[in-house]
Amino acid sequence: MIQFLLNDRLIQTAVPAGTLVLDFVRYQQRLTGTKIGCREGDCGACTVLIGELKNGRLFYSSVTSCLMPIGNAANKHIVTIEGINATGLNFLQQAFADEGASQCGFCAPGFIVSATGFAMSSSCNYQDGIDAMNGNICRCTGYKSIERAIGTIAGKLESRGDDDPLSFAIAQELLPAYFSGIKERLQSLQVGSNGYTREALSTRVVVGGGTDLYVQQHDAMQDADIRFVINEAPLKGILQVGDECILGASVTVSEMLKSPLFLENFPALRKYIRLVSSTQIRNMATIAGNLVNASPIGDLTIFFLALDAQVTLSGGDTKRKVPLRQFYKGYKLLERTEGEVIEQISFKIPPANHLFNFEKVSKRTTLDIASVNTAILLTMNGNQVATAGIAAGGVGPIPAYLSAASAFCVGKDPSAEMLAELLEIVQTEIAPISDTRGSAIYKRLLLSQLIKAHFSVLFPGLDLNPSA
Numbered sequence: 001m002i003q004f005l006l007n008d009r010l011i012q013t014a015v016p017a018g019t020l021v022l023d024f025v026r027y028q029q030r031l032t033g034t035k036i037g038c039r040e041g042d043c044g045a046c047t048v049l050i051g052e053l054k055n056g057r058l059f060y061s062s063v064t065s066c067l068m069p070i071g072n073a074a075n076k077h078i079v080t081i082e083g084i085n086a087t088g089l090n091f092l093q094q095a096f097a098d099e100g101a102s103q104c105g106f107c108a109p110g111f112i113v114s115a116t117g118f119a120m121s122s123s124c125n126y127q128d129g130i131d132a133m134n135g136n137i138c139r140c141t142g143y144k145s146i147e148r149a150i151g152t153i154a155g156k157l158e159s160r161g162d163d164d165p166l167s168f169a170i171a172q173e174l175l176p177a178y179f180s181g182i183k184e185r186l187q188s189l190q191v192g193s194n195g196y197t198r199e200a201l202s203t204r205v206v207v208g209g210g211t212d213l214y215v216q217q218h219d220a221m222q223d224a225d226i227r228f229v230i231n232e233a234p235l236k237g238i239l240q241v242g243d244e245c246i247l248g249a250s251v252t253v254s255e256m257l258k259s260p261l262f263l264e265n266f267p268a269l270r271k272y273i274r275l276v277s278s279t280q281i282r283n284m285a286t287i288a289g290n291l292v293n294a295s296p297i298g299d300l301t302i303f304f305l306a307l308d309a310q311v312t313l314s315g316g317d318t319k320r321k322v323p324l325r326q327f328y329k330g331y332k333l334l335e336r337t338e339g340e341v342i343e344q345i346s347f348k349i350p351p352a353n354h355l356f357n358f359e360k361v362s363k364r365t366t367l368d369i370a371s372v373n374t375a376i377l378l379t380m381n382g383n384q385v386a387t388a389g390i391a392a393g394g395v396g397p398i399p400a401y402l403s404a405a406s407a408f409c410v411g412k413d414p415s416a417e418m419l420a421e422l423l424e425i426v427q428t429e430i431a432p433i434s435d436t437r438g439s440a441i442y443k444r445l446l447l448s449q450l451i452k453a454h455f456s457v458l459f460p461g462l463d464l465n466p467s468a
């Protein structure tokens with residue numbers, strides 16, 4: 001039995017825990033305002049809000065219900081477009097109407113729910129409002145009118161000052177009054193929890209956010225025996241212990257992006273993460289899911305490979321640490337036994353003078369997987385490279401740590417000549433294939449360009465053209 005709040009109602013259901021929230025709300029609850037487009041997380045038509053308690057506070061974020069199993073909704077608040085509606089149009093819906101930001105209307109519920117997610121965040125920044133829509137596609141209106149509506153909404157949100165976003169939204173009738181009792185209702189659900197219990201875990205399919213599994217094995221997942229690790233407390237949280245950063249395996253990409261520890265150590269993190277999927281997907285996608293999916297172009301995988309991260313694997317009675325650089329043994333072949341679950345990801349926090357950069361090129365700038373991606377971590381001793389880690393994706397069967405290229409950098413003064421030599425070494429370490437994301441030759445060229453981009457970002461004064 002799974003229980004959660006759906007709009008203003010308590011749901012207790014015995015449907016298989018792998019059932020998608022989208023199917024549950026449309027076919028079991030007849031809440032058909034949530035639309036079905038792609039069923040692959042790409043269009044945002046099925047966007048709902050998920051409200052959950054974190055350290056006693058209620059937070060809402062947008063997710064694509066077509067990839068979210070109902071087991072991940074346990075003890076949470078799911079809000080569909082029907083749950084947002086009151087008697088008339090709220091100011092957010094009015095802004096869309098005034099700007100003509102909807103024509104056929106098919107995408108509109110998804111956009112309005114995403115915009116509500118923005119209104120429930122702590123930001124009233126226009127660009128954050130635009131980013132909140134980056135997982136929503138509209139086929140007929142044109143995005144300019146949607147952008148203008150967001151401008152109006154962001155302006156209105158500015159007037160809330162330091163007020164709590166939820167109280168402001170209720171006071172402004174952006175949300176119906178029942179939202180004021182949701183926190184207490186979720187607390188009481190958790191106390192007598194039959195949300196979901198942890199039993200016979202090792203035989204189960206492990207699901208984090210489901211954003212890979214539900215795309216790859218959509219039908220099989222519906223009735224699978226699932227372990228929902230996203231709600232397991234020991235697998236959550238980002239901590240500093242000594243000089244190490246330790247992330248729970250079920251930390252989502254959005255949680256990583258909000259982490260003060262990450263933002264302090266990687267000031268350009270927001271720029272990198274904007275290139276990863278969409279807001280809705282990042283709100284569900286876990287770091288461990290990205291590592292175990294073992295895609296040669298996983299963005300987080302490349303990020304953590306450059307940092308020389310380790311994964312802590314737990315097999316019930318056993319626990320071991322494996323460097324990520326040894327985790328990938330062949331295409332989708334991992335240094336991990338079937339019953340082992342990643343509990344943590346850890347890495348040594350780089351010294352204050354470190355240099356880090358992440359680059360990604362894909363066919364579309366956002367909401368697309370990489371053709372080639374790469375990350376670099378350098379520590380410096382004066383002008384000389386003291387340590388180096390370079391990782392690259394899309395250039396071989398596994399996410400690649402470029403060990404020869406990294407070793408070459410150590411002890412060198414960055415210069416155009418050094419970079420030219422480095423690029424030659426990089427080319428000996430990769431074996432890209434031609435596929436839909438580009439030809440092998442293109443990917444070779446692309447990686448060289450992206451390594452140059454690393455140097456241009458990290459050493460802005462450096463002339464990258466070798467002297468004649």
Ligand SMILES: Cc1cc2nc3c(=O)[nH]c(=O)nc-3n(C[C@H](O)[C@H](O)[C@H](O)COP(=O)(O)OP(=O)(O)OC[C@H]3O[C@@H](n4cnc5c(N)ncnc54)[C@H](O)[C@@H]3O)c2cc1C
Nearest residue numbers: 041208209210211212213277285286289290292298299342
């Ligand atoms: C529209 C869309 C866009 C995307 N864009 C990008 C992108 O730009 N860049 C990118 O890198 N990825 C992208 N992805 C892929 C996906 O979102 C990421 O790989 C994500 O991090 C997967 O995490 P998850 O928690 O959803 O994984 P899940 O689907 O839950 O799981 C993936 C795999 O990991 C295993 N697993 C999960 N947690 C654990 C654990 N703790 N221990 C052991 N095994 C575990 C599962 O069993 C499964 O084999 C995109 C996906 C979609 C649908």
Ligand code: FES
Nearest residue numbers: 037038039044066
């Ligand atoms: S139906 Fe397209 S994102 Fe869910």
Ligand code: FES
Nearest residue numbers: 103104107138139
């Ligand atoms: S208004 Fe028709 S798809 Fe957006």
